Amino acid sequence: MIAESAMAGEAIALAQQEDDLLETAVREHARLVYRIAYSVLRNPADAEDATQEIFLRVLRYGKKLAAVKDQKAWLATIAWRVAVGRRKNTAVAAAGAEEPGETLVSPGYGADRILLEQERNAVLERLISALPSQLRDALVLSTLEEIAPREVASMLGISEAAVRSRSFRAREILRERLLALTGPRT
Amino acid sequence: MDPIERERDLDVEGGLDDQWLESALIQFGKAEPRVGLENRLLSNLRAERAQAYLRRPWWRALGMVASLAAILVAVRVEERDRERKPESTAATSTTNRAEARELVQPRPIPQIVHPAREVVLRRPAHRPTRDLAVASTPKLAQFPSPQPLSEQERILASYVAKYPEHAALVAQARAEALQQDSEEEAAGNVGNIR
Secondary structure: OHHHHHHHHHHHHHHHHHHHHHHHHHHHHHHHHHHHHHHHHOOHHHHHHHHHHHHHHHHHOHHHHHHOOOHHHHHHHHHHHHHHHHHHHOOOOOOOOOOOOHHHOOOOOOHHHHHHHHHHHHHHHHHHHOOOHHHHHHHHHHOOOOOOHHHHHHHHOOOHHHHHHHHHHHHHHHHHHHHHHHOOOO | OOHHHHHHHHHHHHOOOHHHHHHHHHHHOOOOOOOOHHHHHHHHHHHHHHHHHHHOHHHHHHHHHHHHHHHHHHHHHHHHHHHHHHHHHHHHHHHHHHHHHHHOOOOOOOOEOOOOOOHHHHOOOOOHHHHHHHHHOOOOOOEOOOOOOOHHHHHHHHHHHHOHHHHHHHHHHHHHHHHHHHHHHHHHHHHHHO
16 A cells, blocks of 8 residues: 555656656747747748647657757757658748748838848748758758757758758858849949 | 938848848747747647546556456356345245145146247347356246145145046036037127127
8 A cells, every 4th residue: 555655656756757847848948949840841830830749749758858868959859850741741931821031130120121131031031942952951950049060960860060061052052042133243 | 322222222232241141041040939839838738748648548447447346246246146046946946846746636737838948049148147147047847837726726626636527527517508608699799790
């Protein structure tokens, strides 16, 4: 009887610990997960859905959470896989509920400037989405401040040097294409 | 040229340089979710956890164990009842049979013997314990069960035993009288119809 109650108590404590861990993970990493999802899906609603799905997966494998050493990297990897999986199933760019580039505009500018920025950002998004997937993935993940190149390398399953070179190459292509669109500077 | 327009043109041209690209890429990775993302996530997770709790296998296992225990208890109670019933039934039936044989020896009561009934097959399949109980009780050789004779029957039986010829004559006369009555009755009915 005493043993049973002790076991029950232990189980409750374990469940409580799992709950706490999950809540901490949500509070600390939800935004990162959302940004990763958004960087792939480019749609706020899809990104939030993906974020929900990612944490539901974590909940279902709750026991593993305690054994994870680097929660941030682990969650980022899951987020990346889920988002890429979703991107394959949905038409991303055209069906966006939001005008492309809307969230990228810096506040505090006049209307002309905002329109100009929006236009540029829309162009940039189109150019990024037109990049080869290997280069695009490395570039998109590199733009996230929270993720170090080492973690990007781990997520993509490539070396850190490869991440850097792909990201550099992607930037070069973007620069060239932007210049081609606007013409050489005089 | 208007200074504002000039500045804008300069921005357009100058914005395409490395600095602009870098800042645009940084902005690209700085998407902000709608306010309250964490709370929405947590409430969804709580709801999911509550549902998962109900779906847990041990919950079903507990239900199975409880129903198994209920079945076992029911079987045990049935067995106890069965242990008690056959003793009393057997005792009653043997006593009755012996008495009946003793009393009706000269002119045995016509016995309606049922063919052996397949009790188990006639029972619904979902009541196995009941079937077991029925199958194990002793089958009676005649139906209805022999009852002790009444006082008048006993007197009649003794009379028949003592004076069988006279009794046969009386019975014959009685039968003829009955037949005559029925014929008269039938004739009266035909006349009424006509």
